[in-house]
Amino acid sequence: MTDSTLPFRLPPSDLYEQIAQSHPSLLAGRVICGKCGQTRQVEAAACLRHGWPKCPCGGGTMGLASTTKEKGK
């Protein structure tokens, strides 16, 4: 843990934990690349804080797998 001095208090990280746990798709923490379809396991709360990961293929930011249309389901 870094002990950086901030000019103001950031909102409690619990907020993100709450959000992450309020959606099954966020709990699953599974993101998918819209370009190549590669999936990745992430910590949803961390992604809500810092942003979603970018796919190594360069296709862009990955999004929640369950919010993407799955074919054959």
Ligand SMILES: [Zn+2]
């Ligand atoms: Zn990709």
